[in-house]
Amino acid sequence: MLRNLPIDMKKIILLCLLFPLSLFAEDKKEEAEKSEKIEKIEKSAAEWKEILSKDEYYILREKGTERAFSGKYWKHKASGVYHCSACKLPLFSSTTKFKSGTGWPSFWIPIQKRYVAELSDTKFGWNRTEVLCARCDGHLGHVFNDGPRPTGLRYCINSASLTFVPLLEAADKKADKKEVSID
Numbered sequence: 001m002l003r004n005l006p007i008d009m010k011k012i013i014l015l016c017l018l019f020p021l022s023l024f025a026e027d028k029k030e031e032a033e034k035s036e037k038i039e040k041i042e043k044s045a046a047e048w049k050e051i052l053s054k055d056e057y058y059i060l061r062e063k064g065t066e067r068a069f070s071g072k073y074w075k076h077k078a079s080g081v082y083h084c085s086a087c088k089l090p091l092f093s094s095t096t097k098f099k100s101g102t103g104w105p106s107f108w109i110p111i112q113k114r115y116v117a118e119l120s121d122t123k124f125g126w127n128r129t130e131v132l133c134a135r136c137d138g139h140l141g142h143v144f145n146d147g148p149r150p151t152g153l154r155y156c157i158n159s160a161s162l163t164f165v166p167l168l169e170a171a172d173k174k175a176d177k178k179e180v181s182i183d
């Protein structure tokens, strides 16, 4: 059927046929990433106590809150990624951190929504939404609806729940890994 058409026309027809297929492949990839199951990490209280500091244990495992303006990251401005202090899941990027004036590190979106679980919290008579690490169920803080655009969300997170990895260090780690895998 295509035999009598000029070559260019054949190319165009072929591209038209392939284009929707590539879109379909992208959709599939996105779907696979979304449904990729997060393997839960479960440890006993004694095991968590072994790897967490006293403050980290109180906040992550006992849902405590550090005093405003007391944590190490509320005014931290370096570029990099904030990981869960307990299980090291990457949770927030410095590119989505903003100055909230609250005294706690604040972000308008997590690195991936599915890395952060939400739970209704009516403690102290308020109706708040607690945010937890989706992998180890560690308490991170709360999310509120008074954040900046584009999401309008404010993830108000305890510094003690986070471990910051600077961008350069993260890149170095990747490079190291590459060298190791070549050897």
Ligand SMILES: [Zn+2]
Pocket: 084, 085, 086, 087, 088, 089, 133, 134, 135, 136, 137, 138
């Ligand atoms: Zn975690």
